[in-house]
Amino acid sequence: MHKRIAVIGECMLEMNLNSDCRSHHSEPRLNAGLSFGGDTLNTALYMSRLGAKVDYVTALGDDHLSDWMLRQWRAEGIGCDLVKRETNASLGLYLIETDGRGERTFHYWRDRAPARRLLDSPQAAKQLFEQLQQFDAVYLSGISLAILSPYGRECLFDFLAKFRQGGGQVIFDGNYRPRLWGSETLTRKAYEQMLRLTDIALPTFEDEQLLFSDKDTNATLTRFRELGVAEIVLKLGGDGCLVVQQNHDPQLVPALKVVPLDTTAAGDSFNAGYLASRLAGNSAEDAAHIGHRLASTVIQHRGAIISKSAMPESPEVI
Template identity: 35%
Template sequence: MKNIFLFGECMIELMTASNDATSNMLKQSFAGDVFNTAVYLKRTFPHVKVRLVTAVGKDNFSLDMIKYFESENIDTDLVFQSESKIPGLYSIQLDDQGERSFTYWRENSAARTVMDFIDESATDILTSGDMFFFSGISLAVIQPEARASFWQKLVQLKTAGVKIVFDPNYRARMWKDKEETIQAYEQAFKLADIALPGVEDFDSLYGINSVEGVIDFCQSYGISELVVKNGPASVITILDGEKELHQVTPVKTVVDTTSAGDSFNGVYLGARLADASIAESVDKASKAAGFVIQHKGAIAPKALFNDFVQQL
């Protein structure tokens, strides 16, 4: 059985359920970019062992969160529990085109302290994986003083033969400034075997607004498998120097784009762990993302998504 670890944060999600002149009802659930990726990977490829690496608290929200992980068949042996911290929280507002804006409360979230729990015993477990996935949000969440330890752990994993997977997923508000982000991302790109960048993120961070520019940047780090997400229209991949263009059929009705990239990542990585070709992996991932953005919230209804998977 293939084995992937996903390192990041799960948060309490609040989304408007109804909004009129007399009431504003909110629906509560759980989400976060790396957790979303884990859910869609496991739902689509149940034979892959999916293990979340994060920290939560011991409050009722945290206990419910762990139960939710388990209900999605995600392993929780590396979900640590802080004595004093609780999960972060965010709310989503959607516009008429399904584009979202967020408000966050995460400064004191337990996930920021996750590196305090990654001792040698946990590292030994991590070295048993086939892949280790993290994102730019994962890096931004952990305490800055813990990043040096994080890089040391990644070197250990890479030396042990674990494939390191990085999605830049840049969120400017989470970083002190661009210089801090660029320094962290340089380390991530140096260690990555697989990178999943989007042109939009590169434009915001580096001023690189073309696919070719992103490819040139990433290839300078010797990344062996590169998947460039060029908005809703296409995906460009490079595997060991061989470049492919994959056309994507845009979805006509977009309800909520919250988890488009996360669902793509999860299904793509699951397909690759299942030994699917690059073209097949992109096709499945693009279709999954197209399905997800037709539903509200980061996590599409389980029964509906499972029915969709049967058609992939």
Template identity: 30%
Template sequence: MPRSDTRTDYDVLTFGEAMALFIADDQGPLDQVTRFHRRTAGADTNVAIGLSRLGFDVRWLSRVGADHNGTFLQRALEAEGLDCRHVRHDAANATGMIFKERAINGADPHVEYVRRGSAASHLSVADASDVELETARHLHATGIPPAISDSARELSFHLLRQARRAGLSVSFDPNLRPSLWPSEAVMIETLNALAAEADIVMPGLGEGRMLTGRETAYDIAGDYLDRGARAVVIKLGPEGSYFRTADSEGTVGGSPVAQVVDTVGAGDGFAVGIVSAYLDGLDWHAALHRGNLIGARQVQVIGDMEGLPNREQLVAMERSGDAR
């Protein structure tokens, strides 16, 4: 469970790349769409927003450009309650962008990134020089920052190791993005090394198979327990999720969904459920139930984080077992 013997000033630190998301207003290929609306995107920010909506004090560390998208993102994240004191505005490099097709019948929408050389790709250990990890409860990390540049990779290792030394609990979602890595071998080696620094590791089943070479959820979890994780939680898609610790394991079935609108952000919603439940002191069955519910709610809306509930909505969802 999270430490209780030390005074904490805030609950969670997250870090990574926030991007301006341009979602097509109309269906069809992006080259035929003329109208978009702008929102926020980024796996790390999705989790940060979700935890903030549930009442946790969340700090966000990143770089954005000194441009209109950077200003838009900071305002949007602050409006969601995030503490952005560790966000740098980079005058030399632009904020990353994503253009996203309108999803059709629940299919994964086509997206195109404009992020090469983005401000966030210039994240480095120096950006964490004023971070006070010793007064936090938890660090959440994903495999995306270490994929975007060597310096951001160094920052990832630095923060996870410093968090462990400071006594924080650490969660890690591999969030595979193979196209961002120089090779599959480098991706696997790096992400497994980062997972070894975490208390809670949260791969999808396919991700776990690629990263460990194991086939079953039980064996994938065992691989990460052997590396030092205290708990491994594996996403099984519509079938639900599985957990394993040193002395227990279990599967929690998925939450029914009336209509899948957009699958993007479902894994981030699941991570919000797991991390929030852990910080709330719930057991693993309850944590997986919460993760399944929030992930199911997220796939029923357009946008990467619009389905993430506030605390009142979450309480109602958990009481009824309904993800709507």
């Protein structure tokens, strides 16, 4: 029986601006057309492509671009029954500026995006949480937490505690974005509260250093263990990841060495490969290899979502 996972977050319209840092005379170039992306949506989509049963949980507007986005998600096999539609609202937008080394800078227009108000209505939140009880696992990120109102965030924490008590699995990717929070003290408190409710954590060491001033990976892993996280996958960029289960020693799983064109969605796609494999019953080490394989392919293409034809031939994960 396939495990079902609900992914909570925000998806926005995506535009891409390319520039080449190797030449001071190069003018930025805006790619034609629109795409879409968002950390949790990227993970949900790639998980679906790998055969996982995924539903996306968010709020969209009632405009034609929101209609278009929903059609794209359904075509990817993502369940959309839990996507809320808000009247007289439109989507958030982000622009990616990528330099000649594949490193990216993001520019956002998202302050009025409907996903920010997903849990602001007590009645709507109660209905959503009742629907989420049917899932085996819930996945969210630090961005999912950051965009919610303080009230919505506390409602989510209360639900996740009950969800775990009922046997559900909670999965969290820190994905720290300082501009979304405004206060490091508030962020650290929210992350610690979230980690106490987390079964599988997928942090990035660079983010942990930035937010918690961790001196080394041991500091990060120790904090996560003390907060009760049973399975930790600490992402180290091009060096791979450290996998820790229960009280076992960390195991380094190296990444594949490739030359990146655009590192957008590197961590999101790794998470997708890892989780699709783990939810299918594979070992953490095998899951990390699948995550690295997908991520190494994604970063050799521009944008968050690569074409289906560019997907790697992956080992069975279902």
